[in-house]
Amino acid sequence: MISEKELAVLASLARIKLTAEEKPSLARDIGAILDYVAQLKKIKPLSVSDSLAKTENFARPQPLREDDEPHRANLMPSANALVRGYVQVKSIFPSAKNDR
Amino acid sequence: MTGKLENLSIARYLTGWRAGDFRASELIAYYREKIARANDQLNVYLEVFDNAAEQAAEADERLARGESPRALEGVPLALKDNILVEGQRASAASRGLENYVAAYDATVVSRLRAAGAIILGRTNMDEFAMGSSTENSAFGPTHNPIAPERVPGGSSGGSAAAVAADLALAALGSDTGGSIRQPAAFCGVVGLKPTYGAVSRYGLIALASSLDQIGPLARTVEDAKLLFDVIRGRDERDATTLSAANQPSAVSPTTRKGRKIKLGVLADELIDGLSPSIANSFRREIERLRIAGYALTEISLPSLYQALAAYYIIVPAEASSNLARYDGFRYGLHRSGADLYDDYCLTRAAGFGLEVRRRIIIGTYALSSGYYDTYYGRAVAVKERLTEEFVAVFRQVDAIITPTTPTAAFKLGEHSADPLQMYLSDMFTVPANLAGLPALTVPIQPEESSLNSSLPLGLQFIAPPFQEDLLFKLGQDHENF
Numbered sequence: 001m002i003s004e005k006e007l008a009v010l011a012s013l014a015r016i017k018l019t020a021e022e023k024p025s026l027a028r029d030i031g032a033i034l035d036y037v038a039q040l041k042k043i044k045p046l047s048v049s050d051s052l053a054k055t056e057n058f059a060r061p062q063p064l065r066e067d068d069e070p071h072r073a074n075l076m077p078s079a080n081a082l083v084r085g086y087v088q089v090k091s092i093f094p095s096a097k098n099d100r
Numbered sequence: 101m102t103g104k105l106e107n108l109s110i111a112r113y114l115t116g117w118r119a120g121d122f123r124a125s126e127l128i129a130y131y132r133e134k135i136a137r138a139n140d141q142l143n144v145y146l147e148v149f150d151n152a153a154e155q156a157a158e159a160d161e162r163l164a165r166g167e168s169p170r171a172l173e174g175v176p177l178a179l180k181d182n183i184l185v186e187g188q189r190a191s192a193a194s195r196g197l198e199n200y201v202a203a204y205d206a207t208v209v210s211r212l213r214a215a216g217a218i219i220l221g222r223t224n225m226d227e228f229a230m231g232s233s234t235e236n237s238a239f240g241p242t243h244n245p246i247a248p249e250r251v252p253g254g255s256s257g258g259s260a261a262a263v264a265a266d267l268a269l270a271a272l273g274s275d276t277g278g279s280i281r282q283p284a285a286f287c288g289v290v291g292l293k294p295t296y297g298a299v300s301r302y303g304l305i306a307l308a309s310s311l312d313q314i315g316p317l318a319r320t321v322e323d324a325k326l327l328f329d330v331i332r333g334r335d336e337r338d339a340t341t342l343s344a345a346n347q348p349s350a351v352s353p354t355t356r357k358g359r360k361i362k363l364g365v366l367a368d369e370l371i372d373g374l375s376p377s378i379a380n381s382f383r384r385e386i387e388r389l390r391i392a393g394y395a396l397t398e399i400s401l402p403s404l405y406q407a408l409a410a411y412y413i414i415v416p417a418e419a420s421s422n423l424a425r426y427d428g429f430r431y432g433l434h435r436s437g438a439d440l441y442d443d444y445c446l447t448r449a450a451g452f453g454l455e456v457r458r459r460i461i462i463g464t465y466a467l468s469s470g471y472y473d474t475y476y477g478r479a480v481a482v483k484e485r486l487t488e489e490f491v492a493v494f495r496q497v498d499a500i501i502t503p504t505t506p507t508a509a510f511k512l513g514e515h516s517a518d519p520l521q522m523y524l525s526d527m528f529t530v531p532a533n534l535a536g537l538p539a540l541t542v543p544i545q546p547e548e549s550s551l552n553s554s555l556p557l558g559l560q561f562i563a564p565p566f567q568e569d570l571l572f573k574l575g576q577d578h579e580n581f
Contacts, residue, residue, distance in 0.1 A: 002465075006465075007461070010461045010464045010465055010468075011445075011461060012445075013464050013468070014420060014448075014457075014460045014461055014464045015424075015427075015441070015444040015445050015448055016445060016448045016449050016452065016457055016460065016461070017442075017445035017446055017448075017449040018449065018457075019449075022454075026454075026457070026458065026461070029458060029519055030458060030461060030462055030465075032519075032520055033412065033458075033462060033519060033520055033523075034462065034465070036409060036412070036520055036523075037409040037410075037412055037413050037475065037479075039406065039409050040406060040409050040410060040413065040474075040475060040478040040479060040482065041474060041478070043406060043478045043481055043482055044481065045473055045477045045478050045481050065337075072203065074186075074187075074201075074203045075203050075430075078200065078201065078203075078430065078431035078432075079429065079430050079431065080428055080429050080430075080434040081429075087429055087430055089429055089440055089443070090439055090440040090443060091440065092440055
């Protein structure tokens with residue numbers, strides 16, 4: 001089960017605005033799914049050393065892409081708003097002066 | 101003329117084209133005309149690309165000049181809408197990416213182009229590959245060509261339907277928990293999920309990066325192999341790819357010379373729990389394999405019973421991370437709110453459909469402090485134990501057979517109100533993804549006495565890592581029964 005309050009917290013972490021209408025059915029559906037996957041609680045978790053031993057095989061050197069112009073002609077036009085070649089967003093600390 | 105072009109395979113097309121029986125441009129015109137007639141009803145393609153005819157004409161000219169044809173010269177393919185083709189839209193069937201134009205080719209696309217293949221268009225899918233019916237597309241469901249009131253399966257439903265309805269020679273899809281194999285079974289075509297790491301994911305819109313694989317859907321096993329051989333291989337741009345030669349296989353390929361191939365079958369109780377039609381069809385196939393000379397033995401995978409639960413923690417967890425990038429600032433749908441945080445929340449609410457939002461929230465829950473070990477940590481434990489159990493089983497048998505799906509194609513709308521019921525369609529396909537194993541589905545007919553004897557089913561073969569060749573052999577033997 002998941003309460004609408006918990007759902008609201010999760011939605012804010014996921015940065016998704018939910019409507020009032022959809023919250024009850026979402027809470028119910030997500031609750032049912034979480035109830036189903038809760039059978040995993042009976043499983044013994046792996047120890048940290050177990051997990052590391054298995055993932056180490058995949059930690060191979062990652063090749064780096066060569067430096068080139070990242071602001072390619074076919075990328076920038078997709079941006080929602082551009083100002084002097086920069087992707088424009090609202091300020092992180094809202095103030096009337098800075099926001100467009 | 102169109103008679104010669106109907107229901108071709110890649111292999112028969114290449115033979116006929118090279119012999120001058122028809123031109124590549126005729127085949128493109130045939131498909132475009134068929135798509136124009138069928139697509140309104142079936143909703144297979146989200147877009148047919150304009151440049152296919154031009155590429156086909158070039159292929160014909162190359163042949164006329166006597167140039168040596170490349171491996172897939174002039175072969176028209178459909179691509180799932182989550183595989184990037186430079187300069188073309190790729191939306192993952194989401195409103196959030198409805199007008200996104202790909203800035204680069206996926207590696208599989210570069211390899212297909214280098215082999216001379218032609219991309220006909222992008223096919224419908226469940227949004228961000230989340231679904232098993234193609235009903236979660238933001239652009240309407242695809243209809244099963246064999247029974248249009250039913251689903252084609254998902255999430256590569258459009259690709260499976262394109263092959264089944266003869267709207268392309270073959271197609272590519274992606275498979276995270278069965279999204280190639282289940283629609284292939286529902287539509288009566290062949291589908292391959294390669295070994296994890298066999299095919300590059302560069303340019304595949306990610307769902308769950310530890311499970312996703314691109315693979316072929318085709319009319320024949322030979323065609324699936326032809327496509328796989330072109331798209332496979334190490335890619336510098338995807339560090340999770342491995343070349344078959346260098347892969348650290350936990351199980352060395354068993355030597356089978358002079359002895360019967362051993363196939364593992366899951367315990368009866370799992371099959372008994374299915375509908376009589378599926379159970380009887382599957383048992384019939386087992387008997388045919390036994391008569392054909394295969395040795396069959398019962399195997400056990402104790403972690404199988406938790407596999408689906410583990411999958412439905414791991415995928416939402418990884419999806420919540422992978423889909424965090426969609427904020428509408430650099431590309432995609434954008435909504436403006438009161439402040440920056442509001443911009444994110446409104447944009448993502450408007451761009452993502454219900455199933456996508458559900459899974460992102462579940463993933464956020466599973467990864468959150470206090471729940472991480474309870475859910476995600478344990479799901480990874482199941483994944484690792486299941487992988488070890490497969491390794492042990494492959495010491496006794498060469499491959500494993502299962503039904504591909506627990507049911508035939510269900511009706512549109514039948515499961516869309518109950519997400520958990522939808523998830524159960526994946527019970528036989530998910531284990532191969534969790535263990536990173538290659539798996540092939542081939543079409544079989546249900547028992548004639550069953551209620552839906554016109555609906556195809558699938559028989560699934562699962563092999564050890566990088567033994568796709570064994571799968572192709574099993575599949576082709578089955579085709580020759």
